[in-house]
Amino acid sequence: MKTRVYVLLFCITLLSVRTVSFGQDKPLEKPNAEVKEKAKETKEDIYEEFEEFIKVIKELQDKYVDEINVNTILTNAYRGMLSGLDPYSQYFSSEELEDLKIETEGEFEGLGIEVIIREGLLTVITPIIDSPAFKAGILVGDRIIKIDGEFTENMSVRDAIKKLRGKLGTTITLTVVHEGDTVPFDITMERATIHVKSIRGARIVDDDYKIGYLAVTNFQENTTKDMDVAVQDLLKKGMKSLVLDLRFNPGGLLNIAVDMADKFLERGLIVSTKGRDTTQNYTYRARKQGTYPKFPLVVLVNNGSASASEIVAGAIKDHKRGLLLGIKTFGKGSVQSLIPVWDGKTALKLTTARYYTPSGVCIHEKGIEPHIKVPLSFAETKALHEHLSMIDRDTKTNDVREGESKEKEAVPQGSSVRKEKSSYIDVQLERAIDILKGIEVYAKGSNTP
Structure with a gap:
């Protein structure tokens, strides 16, 4: 009797996963006899596998050295099923699902x-x-x-x-x-x-040429709104060009990456996704409304720029909206869907599609090559880590300095709280600034009669 109960429970579990994951079963328009026969064979094979699986569960329950709960066995089985697929597919228990929700909140x-x-x-x-x-x-x-x-x-x-x-x-x-x-x-x-503060270090990095800078470290619910605030503030300060830093950005929410790319593009395809199930096939396009002015743009990328970062970088590159500078990106071009099971108490994080850049390239395990390669040595990479950790503090210090300069006559000589500027030079950022300066100089020259 126990075995029957377990078989029933297991089959119900599988059926519920299938229903929630794929939403619908689309029948063939005109199934022929050969297709029907193959379907029959497949079903028989599946039932045989189920029987074998139940036998294994029964043996574990009856003969394992310690008493083991069937839920533990099944949970381990689910984990094994997904871990054998790819590095990104996972099973989440109710506790782990709660942790995941907390992470996405930042x-x-x-x-x-x-x-x-x-x-x-x-x-x-x-x-x-x-x-x-x-x-x-x-x-x-x-x-x-x-x-x-x-x-x-x-x-x-x-x-x-x-x-x-x-x-x-x-x-x-x-x-x-x-x-x-x-x-x-x-x-x-x-x-x-x-x-996880997704927008960091927004500031003017060159006062003469009015070159702006901001780093995007993650793609969360409020990332695009926060970037909007930062960009509008930079434009008020006279920004004429921008360095968008996506280095060490592991990605995040796909829809937020699409929204961000949309801010820089007036029209055209941003990204498309294709899966084995046609319900996972989507195209995302840019809209003119809300697009930023077409200022010169350089995007910094490295091998820590992954997933959603690569969606933005790929769209900007393929539409020739800006230049990519740094080293090749990570190469995560797969899309994971969170599929609730057991009434939403647990979930599958399952790879359901791969995404393609506007030019039709799937960059999964390939990455995106920048237009301008600026590699860093091991020592330079470590120094960059330390420098980026200080970026927000430096920005706040600069804001304090601006306030001080307006009231400098009120500050006694020799009592300035200014600190010496860091000796670190971000060679990738400096190269981006030089390129944007060159674009500005060329633009002025071409407009001269």
């Missing part, structure tokens, strides 16, 4: 690392700017060999994330190997509250 506790399994190794997509991991020197492409002394081999992404998280203020030691290196070393850091 604040959570942990280290601030985006990770995947690549070639069997726990690999860093990118550390979140200004997070404990970023400040401690965790780099894009780092392989995490151990977490607090425990090897990560055969560890799932969700299990790794559980271990990386913990109580606020507690310490954790990661054993990592930098990309291109073979020597592992330990990095110890303290868990903190991660405030």
Whole structure:
């Protein structure tokens, strides 16, 4: 009797997943006898597999050394099903689903690392700017060999994330190997509250040529609105051109990436998605309403620019709206859908489509090549980490300085609170500024009679 109950429960679970995931079953218009026969064979094969699966569950329940709950067995089975597909598909328990919702709201506790399994190794997509991991020197492409002394081999992404998280203020030691290196070393850091501020460092970086700068570090619900505020403020300050920094941006919400690209494009295709199920086929197009003025634009990218970042970069590149500068992007061109199961208490994060740039290219595991390559050495990359962590503080300091300059006669000589400017030079940003200066000079020259 028990076995029958388990078979029934399992079949109901699978049916509910299928219904919610795909929404509808489209019959063939004119099914022929051969197709019907194949469908029959497929069903019989599936039922045989189900029977085998139930046998395994029964054996586990009856003979495993410790008593084991059927829900635990099934949860592990779901995790195994999805982990075998690709690095991004996952099963979320109710607790994990709640954590995911908190993350998308822009604040959570942990280290601030985006990770995947690549070639069997726990690999860093990118550390979140200004997070404990970023400040401690965790780099894009780092392989995490151990977490607090425990090897990560055969560890799932969700299990790794559980271990990386913990109580606020507690310490954790990661054993990592930098990309291109073979020597592992330990990095110890303290868990903190991660405030994911998606727009950072908006400012005029060249007063003479009125070149603006802003960094987008993530694609959250309010990212486009926040960028609008920043861009409008820069335009009020006389901005004539812009450097858009997408370095170390791991992505986020697809619709927000589309909205952002739309701000720079008046018309045309932004991105398209194609899946095995035609319900996943979409095209996203730009609209003229709300588009920014057509100022010169340079977009900074690197190997930490992934997913939604690549949608924006790819659209700008293909429409020749601006220049891409830096190094090749990460190459995550797949789309994950969150599919609720068990009345929304749990969910599948499933790869349901791949996205294509306006020119029809799928950049999955390929990345996007910039127009202008400006590679950084290992030391320069580490220095860039430290510099970007200070970006907002420097901006606030500059705002204070502007206020001081207006009241400088009220400040006694020698009592200025100004700090010496950082000696660090962001070579990629400097190159972008030089290019925008050149565009301005050329434009003036071509307009001269």
